[in-house]
Amino acid sequence: MTTNTASARYEGLGKDGKGSISTKSGVLSEQPYGFGTRFEGKPGTNPEELIAAAHAACFTMATSFALAGAGHPDGTLDTQCTVTLDKDGDGFTVTKSALTLKASIPGITPEDFARIADEAKAGCPISKLLNCEVTLEKSLAG
Template sequence: MPTRNGSARYEGLGKDGKGWVSTQSGALSEQPYGFATRFENEPGTNPEELIAAAHASCFTMALSFALAGAGHHDGSLETSAKVTVEKDGEGFTITKSALDLHAKVPGISPDDFDRIAAEAKKNCPVSKLLNAEITLSITLDA
C-alpha cells in the first residue's frame, strides 16, 4: 500500500507567523494557512477543514465500496463534514467530526442503508484515526 505525504512550512511565530501547506499530489501547493485562516476566517486553509475534507472523502468512498459490495450499482453520495475545535486549557482539541450524508441509492431499504453507512463510518480509515466523537446524519432519497 502506498504511503501518502503532505508538508507544512511556517515562518514567524505565533499569531504573526504565516504558514503554507502542500500535498504530495500537488492538489495543494503552498496553500496559505495560519492563525487568521484558522480562527478569524481569513482566506486560506486550516487543519480542521483539511481533516473535514479528508473525513468526508474517506467515508464517502468507503460507503461507495460497501454499497457496491452489497450488490448496489447505481446511486449518488454527497457528504459534508464539520470538524469542531474547542479551547482545551492553554491549547485546543478537535472534539468532533459531524458527517452529513445525502444519498440516492435506488432499490435499497432504509434499514439496509443505515446499517451499511454505519459500518462505513466505523471502518473508514480516517474515522479510525480520529480520537473524537464522530456523528452521521443521513438523508436517503427514494
C-alpha cells in the first residue's frame, strides 16, 4: 500500500479568503489558491488544475506500463487533461475529465495502440477515483 499526503490552509472565509496548498514531497509548498485562482485566472493553483495534473500523470504512466508490457519498449507519450467544473445549484461539480493523448510508438498498430490506451484509461487509479465523465482522444504519430 502507498499513501501520500497534502494539506491546505485557508485564512479568511469565502471569496475574500486566501489559501495555500502543500504536499509531503515539497513539490508544492504553500502554493497559493483561492477564489481568484479558481475563477478569475489569478496566479496560483486550484483543485481542478491539480486533479487535471494528477489524471494526466496517472493515465500516462498507466499507458506507458501497458505498452511496455505489450512489448513496446520505446516511444513518447504526451497527455493533456482538461477538468471541467460546472455550476450545480448553489455549488459546483466536476463533470468531466478529458484526456488527450499524442503518442509516437515505433512498430505498434493503430488498433493495438487504441486498445491499450482505452484499457489504461479504464484502469488508471485516478480515472477510477473520479465520479465524472472521463473521455480520451488519442492520436498516433507515424
